[in-house]
Amino acid sequence: MPSPDARGLHQPPETLTWLAPPAGPWRGPIPVADIDSAPFWDGLRRHELLILRCRECRTFVHPPQASCPRCLSLDPAPEPVSGRGTVYSFTVANREFAPGIVPPYVVALVDLVEQESLRLVTNLVNVSIGDVRIGMPVRVVFSDLELDGEDATLAYFEPDHGGGP
Ligand SMILES: [Zn+2]
Numbered sequence: 292m293p294s295p296d297a298r299g300l301h302q303p304p305e306t307l308t309w310l311a312p313p314a315g316p317w318r319g320p321i322p323v324a325d326i327d328s329a330p331f332w333d334g335l336r337r338h339e340l341l342i343l344r345c346r347e348c349r350t351f352v353h354p355p356q357a358s359c360p361r362c363l364s365l366d367p368a369p370e371p372v373s374g375r376g377t378v379y380s381f382t383v384a385n386r387e388f389a390p391g392i393v394p395p396y397v398v399a400l401v402d403l404v405e406q407e408s409l410r411l412v413t414n415l416v417n418v419s420i421g422d423v424r425i426g427m428p429v430r431v432v433f434s435d436l437e438l439d440g441e442d443a444t445l446a447y448f449e450p451d452h453g454g455g456p
Contacts, residue, residue, distance in 0.1 A: 317436040318391030321443050327355040330369035335444040338433045341369035342409065351406045374431030375451060376403040379410060381423055397423055401448050417449035428453070 324332040327343075334341030343352040345359035346366045358365050381399035388394075397415040402408065415423055416432065429448040436443050
């Protein structure tokens with residue numbers, strides 16, 4: 292990894308990579324589930340990507356919430372999705388915004404293939420930062436975390452080169 296220049300910036304970004312899972316023990320925050328997001332986090336622990344889906348109008352709902360934004364039904368239920376999508380947008384973090392999450396890394400919005408604008412906030416991994424493009428196909432990869440007796444699994448995304456699962 293290149294060392295920071297005089298302004299503290301890592302240059303040039305084209306050469307930087309962040310591979311999953313990040314090396315060494317996790318030092319960042321552990322996500323805390325609420326009643327609406329618990330099925331999402333529980334699914335990730337089993338390495339399943341579950342998205343709430345309205346049982347009335349079949350609309351996927353994410354981020355998790357108690358009601359369907361389309362028909363206002365109060366009955367969304369978790370369903371497995373393919374874990375495949377495309378990069379809607381992204382940015383590169385070059386400073387340590389959260390303790391223990393070491394830059395540089397890519398923060399991305401990924402649109403899942405199941406529904407238009409069904410979008411997750413995530414990190415891109417197993418890719419050179421300079422190779423990331425809007426619209427590139429990606430697939431989910433799971434990263435198990437443990438810190439001080441608490442655990443969680445995060446859903447990252449990596450380039451999908453069209454191979455098998
Ligand atoms: Zn609905």
